[in-house]
Amino acid sequence: MDDIRKKAKELLENKTVQVVIGYGKGSGEEARAIFVRDAAKTDQLIFDETCLQNLAVYILKHEVKHLGKIAIVATSSVLRSIMILASEQQLKDGDLVVLGITSDGKYIDLPNFKAIEDYLATLNVSITDKEKELLKMIDAMTMEERWAWWQNEFSKCFKCYACRSACPMCYCPKCTTDSNQPQWIPVASHQLGNMEWHLMRAMHLAGRCINCGECAKACPMDIPLNLLTYKMIDEMNANFGVTVGMKPDAVFALSTFKNEDKENFIR
Amino acid sequence: MEIEKKLLKKASLEKLFEKLKADGKKMYAPVKKDKLVNFALVDTFGEICDDYILTVKSAKSVAFPKIEKIVDYEHSKNSSKAIDIDVSNFPEVVLWGVRPCDAVGFDSLDAIFTWDYKDNIYLARLEKTSIISFSCFKSDNNCFCTSVNGNPGGTKGSDILLTKISNGDYLVEIITEKGKQIIAKAPELFEAAPTEEKDKNLTNVPIKFNVKDITENSAKFFENDLWVEQSLRCIGCGACAFVCPTCACFDIQDESAGKNGTRLRLWDSCCFSLFTMHTSGHNPREVQSQRWRQRIMHKFSYMPERLNVVGCIGCGRCSRACPVDMNISEHLINLAEEVKK
Numbered sequence: 122m123d124d125i126r127k128k129a130k131e132l133l134e135n136k137t138v139q140v141v142i143g144y145g146k147g148s149g150e151e152a153r154a155i156f157v158r159d160a161a162k163t164d165q166l167i168f169d170e171t172c173l174q175n176l177a178v179y180i181l182k183h184e185v186k187h188l189g190k191i192a193i194v195a196t197s198s199v200l201r202s203i204m205i206l207a208s209e210q211q212l213k214d215g216d217l218v219v220l221g222i223t224s225d226g227k228y229i230d231l232p233n234f235k236a237i238e239d240y241l242a243t244l245n246v247s248i249t250d251k252e253k254e255l256l257k258m259i260d261a262m263t264m265e266e267r268w269a270w271w272q273n274e275f276s277k278c279f280k281c282y283a284c285r286s287a288c289p290m291c292y293c294p295k296c297t298t299d300s301n302q303p304q305w306i307p308v309a310s311h312q313l314g315n316m317e318w319h320l321m322r323a324m325h326l327a328g329r330c331i332n333c334g335e336c337a338k339a340c341p342m343d344i345p346l347n348l349l350t351y352k353m354i355d356e357m358n359a360n361f362g363v364t365v366g367m368k369p370d371a372v373f374a375l376s377t378f379k380n381e382d383k384e385n386f387i388r
Numbered sequence: 389m390e391i392e393k394k395l396l397k398k399a400s401l402e403k404l405f406e407k408l409k410a411d412g413k414k415m416y417a418p419v420k421k422d423k424l425v426n427f428a429l430v431d432t433f434g435e436i437c438d439d440y441i442l443t444v445k446s447a448k449s450v451a452f453p454k455i456e457k458i459v460d461y462e463h464s465k466n467s468s469k470a471i472d473i474d475v476s477n478f479p480e481v482v483l484w485g486v487r488p489c490d491a492v493g494f495d496s497l498d499a500i501f502t503w504d505y506k507d508n509i510y511l512a513r514l515e516k517t518s519i520i521s522f523s524c525f526k527s528d529n530n531c532f533c534t535s536v537n538g539n540p541g542g543t544k545g546s547d548i549l550l551t552k553i554s555n556g557d558y559l560v561e562i563i564t565e566k567g568k569q570i571i572a573k574a575p576e577l578f579e580a581a582p583t584e585e586k587d588k589n590l591t592n593v594p595i596k597f598n599v600k601d602i603t604e605n606s607a608k609f610f611e612n613d614l615w616v617e618q619s620l621r622c623i624g625c626g627a628c629a630f631v632c633p634t635c636a637c638f639d640i641q642d643e644s645a646g647k648n649g650t651r652l653r654l655w656d657s658c659c660f661s662l663f664t665m666h667t668s669g670h671n672p673r674e675v676q677s678q679r680w681r682q683r684i685m686h687k688f689s690y691m692p693e694r695l696n697v698v699g700c701i702g703c704g705r706c707s708r709a710c711p712v713d714m715n716i717s718e719h720l721i722n723l724a725e726e727v728k729k
């Protein structure tokens with residue numbers, strides 16, 4: 122951790138960056154995101170097992186971009202988010218300084234996208250055993266049971282969109298669900314509106330979700346909506362053999378069209 | 389009306405519930421479902437959860453639900469017709485297990501929904517609602533009712549307040565005419581008031597700031613870097629507003645099938661970036677710091693000034709629900725300190 126503080130201090134002092142996004146002490150048990158703009162305050166940066174938020178959500182936020190060049194304390198979730206944002210042309214190599222950090226708090230020098238890609242290749246980025254179990258449980262259900270299970274979960278949703286706001290990949294300036302002329306999906310948070318919101322969100326993140334869990338963690342109603350996108354990860358893996366968010370120039374299986382595609386329904 | 393005091397034996401609590409239920413009232417009470425405690429329609433006393441500090445969502449839904457039909461409409465070749473909602477059919481509701489802060493929350497909603505236009509739908513729902521609150525014997529660090537003129541045994545806003553005393557019985561305070569009518573449904577359950585002091589049974593919520601420092605000085609910090617400092621980590625969702633007992637902003641949306649449809653009132657939040665977006669594309673609250681300022685100023689400056697009520701009752705729900713730890717009392721303490729600089 123001292124390495125990160127030192128590095129952050131250096132970067133701010135020599136004006137390589139104007140802000141360092143990292144973790145600081147929170148009001149409760151969990152650490153919170155902090156935005157250090159003053160080299161003298163870099164000792165506020167912390168890293169421990171309470172530093173959970175996927176900070177990549179701030180990279181494209183215009184209030185943060187407006188501060189100047191960014192350095193970001195990057196856990197594996199942040200790194201994978203960066204890979205997606207790069208693949209989607211939202212970030213270029215060198216746009217930000219990445220302060221890689223291992224799960225036990227060691228600084229890793231990641232000077233460019235290539236270095237990130239190489240580092241990620243050494244990690245196990247699968248979902249947790251608990252999440253695997255939950256997915257298995259849902260898979261084992263009959264269609265009717267599964268429907269009832271999700272209806273019960275969706276019934277708690279009140280469309281606060283904390284899940285969307287917390288996700289680094291939900292960066293659309295105007296989300297499909299906010300469109301009311303026409304309404305692509307019902308805006309109201311009733312049964313149909315909730316279901317369509319969740320289906321739409323899951324589909325928009327299929328092949329883009331990097332299983333950081335931030336959406337479910339953000340949900341004040343405790344809806345395990347990350348399981349929907351995790352299921353998509355499994356499907357992507359099984360059908361296309363891809364692990365999402367591992368390289369900066371990924372070709373997205375679900376949004377790429379090639380003339381030589383072996384399926385002909387699309388032509 | 390002077391508050392009348394009585395005693396309700398522990399064993400009589402369930403009987404009171406049964407009486408009101410038998411009277412045809414819809415009973416809403418805290419229920420624990422999938423780990424979260426929230427108000428829900430209950431059939432039996434056994435479903436009610438009594439181990440909670442506060443429900444995740446506030447009690448406001450009974451009078452201001454997340455979706456409210458406000459008008460039906462029909463179009464035909466030569467005419468258009470608006471059909472008003474029949475407010476006479478709203479059910480009689482008892483809100484059971486409300487906390488004193490939530491009860492005060494209805495004052496803020498009343499002030500907003502009767503400020504200029506009298507919102508007949510909200511008023512009709514509230515009119516049919518009786519509030520039976522329970523004093524708090526537990527609290528957490530997010531509670532700050534005592535900093536915004538409330539207290540864990542406050543009677544304001546409730547029709548009846550029950551406070552558990554040391555032997556497990558309840559001190560009953562009958563605050564309003566509606567409260568009296570409830571007691572009249574089962575007078576045999578109530579006895580002479582206990583002598584035990586009420587306060588010693590309440591949780592202690594330390595005062596965190598002097599609210600007047602904020603409400604009376606807001607002009608001093610309208611333009612202040614503090615807003616940016618506080619809001620950089622805010623991700624602009626609706627969690628804080630949707631769980632808040634006093635947030636009343638809404639969106640209007642139509643749902644139509646062919647030429648006929650319904651106009652709906654839906655919860656909205658000033659923290660969404662689209663909240664103030666004009667059709668032209670111009671957004672007067674362009675950045676999150678302006679939206680966060682609006683959230684605080686609305687509650688601590690505009691409402692006190694125009695409606696004579698503080699728009700926050702210190703329940704701390706927004707802090708608990710916020711995905712990025714925007715702790716409201718911490719931010720209010722910062723503001724109160726800023727004024728003294």
Ligand code: SF4
Binds near residue numbers: 283284
């Ligand atoms: S955070 Fe939860 S309640 Fe809010 S919109 Fe998402 S799923 Fe619904």
Ligand code: SF4
Binds near residue numbers: 290293321
């Ligand atoms: S749900 Fe879809 S449209 Fe909405 S922000 Fe996410 S990716 Fe964009």
Ligand code: SF4
Binds near residue numbers: 291329
């Ligand atoms: S787990 Fe949720 S927040 Fe994280 S990338 Fe996937 S959808 Fe987005």
Ligand code: SF4
Binds near residue numbers: 628635700702705
């Ligand atoms: S602003 Fe927060 S603390 Fe105040 S009443 Fe609303 S939810 Fe409760």
Ligand code: SF4
Binds near residue numbers: 622628659
């Ligand atoms: S304060 Fe928290 S809950 Fe409210 S909009 Fe910001 S991030 Fe969402």
